[in-house]
Amino acid sequence: MTNTATNRAATQAGPVPAIAVENIVKRYGAFEAVKGVSFSVADGEIFGLLGPNGAGKSTLIRMMTTLVPITGGRAMVGGYNVADNPDAVRRIIGVIPQALTSDQDLTVEENLSIYAKLYGVGKVQREKNILEVLEAVDLVKWRGAQTKTLSGGMRRRLEIARGLVHDPKIFFLDEPTTGLDPVSRIAVWEMLDNLRKTRSLTMLITTHYMEEADKLCDRIAIVDHGKLVALGTPLELKQSVPGANVVEVHFDRETDKWKERLEGLEGVTSVQAESAGFYRVLTSSGSKTTMQLVELATKLGETLTSLSVQNTTLDDVFVHYTGRQLRDEQVKAFAFVMPERPGA
């Protein structure tokens, strides 16, 4: 039995998850970018990886796609150990990197053809696959066009087609809609959803767009500071945040007591000050809190400029688990500060 076969057989006792990450660690010198993350992705599932900038999402995806060596732990992709059998992993995955890397001087078809050749797809199969993926991403009539003539959305579709041209089983997409306008973004979502249905693909997506994760993903993992901080379906994650509703209230003037007063209302679990006089209130009962708010404002003679009630969104989940601090601020602490001029 070959190593590959042994490798696979060892994990074939039960239902094999498409991706299984166990206590995975990545260190760059003394810096630990990923600190013992574990999760698994079932066959045919769309799994979202969320996290702020620098959380370790891209490092995780790069470890799973054999691009970055794993420092500790284990990653199994399609039943193959990434560290022991990277070549077998590469044959069954498709990867869409964050940047648009298709060759601008080549045509759409040439880009696809070269990648199919890199995966060793034979001529007949290659031509069939290219036509199929072009149909899937709706670029058939652009097959002869040079890539530099395509719009951003079309180029992103081409990247997706490129990742599919060898008919992979598992698809990794690193921020697939970053930089796209809303219409193109929705088109990509629809396309990915169709691909999942028609090709029974397992997908792992990293994204900054909560709406995207909510619409596309069956389950979501939130990563922060290299650690997994939450994992579940979008609904489970929303329910895990204290407060079922979000009340957004805007008073016509700011006083230093509003936050305190709002936190004292019945059912309120947290209050976030957005700007002067504008608050986001997480509550277990949106209707009750709304009524109380109106009564409170009337009693104090204050005017409400606007009031809205929403269900908890993934944005709230994200903020709840990762906090509101901008990650760039951490970098600023190390930034050079111009010393004062003598005598100034």
Add this chain to the structure above:
Amino acid sequence: MNRMLAIFEREMRKFFRSPVLMIMSMMLPLVQLIILGNAYGGKIRGAKVAIVDYDHGPQAVKIREACDAVAVNIATFTTVNYTDELLARNDVRTGKIDGAIIIPAQYSRRVYAQDAPKLGLVVDNSDQFTSSSIESEIQSLVTALNAPVIEPRVITSIALQFVELYPYVSYMKFLLAGSVSLAMYISVMIGGGMLYIDDKARGVHEGYLVTPITKLELVMGLNLAGAVKAVLSGICLTVIGSLMAGLGTIFHPMQLLELLTLIVGTSIAFNGMMFLMMVRVDDPLVPRAMFGVLNTLLFFPSGAVYPVSAFPKWLQAIAVVDPFTYCIHGLKAILLKDGGFVSIQGDLLFLFTFGIGTLLIATPLFKRTL
């Protein structure tokens, strides 16, 4: 193998789709060939030489007539009459004239008396080219005047007879080998160095690394493409440059085959060297910063513009390990001397060994991961 060819195909399609690389790689060597070839190739003409005649005798007239003969024939210089030696010297110093011949008083008498006659020549040696041309002309003029009118029956002096093996080699022809090698170097520097790092920075290599392509296939694909691009640049410049310089080498199949072999060997050597230098570089600024330094460090000590034997030892040591040296030696051997394969076998051996050797070192250094 097919994966290697896919990388090669990608590179070549990009190369032919955007001819900028080809044009850019030939632009500098062609301009250099045209400008330097014409600027340095010609002889000095029309320099101004003063004649200060304090003698006015028959032998002084002979000198003046000989100088007039130079002025109307080879035209290295024209003569201007001065009456004051000090003024003439001053004008040479200030650049009004390029030299001055001083014919002292009693010159003719001393010639006839065979009493050590002397002529003076004042030149501006801050301009080596002009001053040495004037010196050379006056020296040959004096030698001619010294020759006896009637040849003795038994010649006792030693005569040196020159045999030039090859037809006159203009500076443009001499420079052509350097220009061809420079075109290949620029092609490799842009196509194999800068574009390679730019692709890395753009994430193109990340796309390759997630495919099942092996390290060797990727390295070989990239290098094969780089070498072919350099070969095409080399061939184009050899053809264009030969036509410009008036060399008929390209019309002889055997010499063409020798040239092609040498160009292939040089391209492999240049490409291997460049790949070894760039294999661990990620910053696109690095190859751009290295371009000029490498050009000076490798091109000039190679003998492209000046003979290697004139260099100090440390510069000669660079020339020994510099692939430019062997490329230029080989190209000159074919283009200027028609020396055949025998004359370039050492160059070919070095270039192919160097190219394969650098690739063998670079391949393990190439990282299959980010």
